[in-house]
Amino acid sequence: MTRLTSCRSRQLYRGGLTLAPASRKGALMTDTPPLMLFNSLTRSLEPFRPLHAGEARVYTCGPTVYAYQHIGNMRAYVFADTLGRTLSVHGYKLSHVINITDVGHLTSDADAGDDKMEKAAAAAGKTAWDIAAYYQADFESDLARLNIRKPQHPRATDYVPQMIEWARSIEAKHCYRLDSGLYFDTATVPDYGRLARASTDGGESRIDPVPGKRNPVDFAIWRTTPAGETRQMEWDSPWGRGAPGWHLECSVMSAALLGHPFDIHTGGIDHREVHHPCEIAQNQAHGDCDHSGAGIWMHNNFLIDRRGKMSKSSGEFLRLQTLVDRGFHPLAYRLMCLSAHYRSELEFSWEGLLAAQTRLKRMVMAHAKSLDQLREPPAQIPGDCWEREGVTRALVERFVSAVSNDLNTADALTVLDELLALKRTAPECVVTAAHEMDRVLGLNLGRLSRTDLRVRPKSATIDAEAIEARLAERREARVAKDFARSDTLRDELIAAGVEVMDGDPLGWDWRVDI
């Protein structure tokens, strides 16, 4: 095995690193605790130290746009967005990239099977380019509905010349050719698979049936189109006409847009096993050093349901739109994600989602109550809130400590609940502290209203206006002591799937069965 030496860029990690200057920090950061993040590479919590003073550069592996994203995929982006927001309130200027994989991803991450894009295009009778554009647009709309701040979205197909250039630069020392393309020899870099903590002989699932590979875990850098075949997406290269291997795009796009090394690389936990070790190997080879390319590697755990991990290959999966059709607000799903730690599995259930929506509604109502007491919402936390309202200060500090502790959003949410439940605290201090907390949580507390959070399934046979009209009529009947009429109206509503909620402590008048 070739031992690579330390590279120039490694020096950036040693000494002289400072946190963002206090003047850049957001209003929340009165007394900033260090931001501690779990690095999958070392399997330990580490303080975040920017490689460029005052900046945070983050790369998130994005979707393969051959199908709709499921809500498990979206958990990965809610996590990355929460990380980005936390870095922002810590005062760092954030550069965040989520790439769009529109070429090169095979049906197995371990480098085997068909090209996902070409397969989806053939099944739909469309071009691979149309398929990519359609699902990219759908993905972007889901990001917006989940209040995920707009990152940069480079498309893999726009970086193919840079990928060919990268492959040429590592070919002589690190690659070998087979009829099917150019392969990376994982034995040429130190410690392949250290991120996965896997031995280099790989597991059964890692064995790619390509004949001629030197090691089972070697992977394709370039896939040459077999003689006599044509792909919809293919380019000329020194290794014949073909397409890049999937892992190459993330090395190339992160280097092009963020520079290597950059601060934080994120993805779902499945990427810790195959995709990210391959990216690291490519980065080591390209930098001619044993640096992984990013300071910290972070991975979110899976969203699961009763059948296990939610996945596209399992056939049936839930999209954000499915939740909306069942009457839920997308931000209820965001809150559901935030209520578990990103490194824990999260089990999806409709009951859990309903509970999240109810919790969000409570928050919105409490926030609106404080807001109603003010003539004008203050633009900033009034400077004297901290002195006047010690309780607000203590809660904000607890909130900051929670999110700075490896993004403990579950604890942070309970602090927000406590803030909104305060009864005798100046409303301007409550509102502005809630606003600051929401810069991290992204729940849009100030913009949502109670009625936005009414569960309203698409399949309901009666609309909100008609329900409100019947309820008004029922109230009149009750005032007139016409209880027979009141009962009839109630029964009619029940028959239409509407539950009438007299005296509900949360202020719901009605609810439609989901």
Ligand code: AMP
């Ligand atoms: P893909 O489009 O399959 O490359 O996946 C996009 C992102 O979603 C990747 O970061 C995956 O690791 C992540 N992901 C896939 N399935 C799940 C799941 N069930 N829960 C959480 N993240 C997931």
Ligand code: ZN
């Ligand atoms: Zn990637």
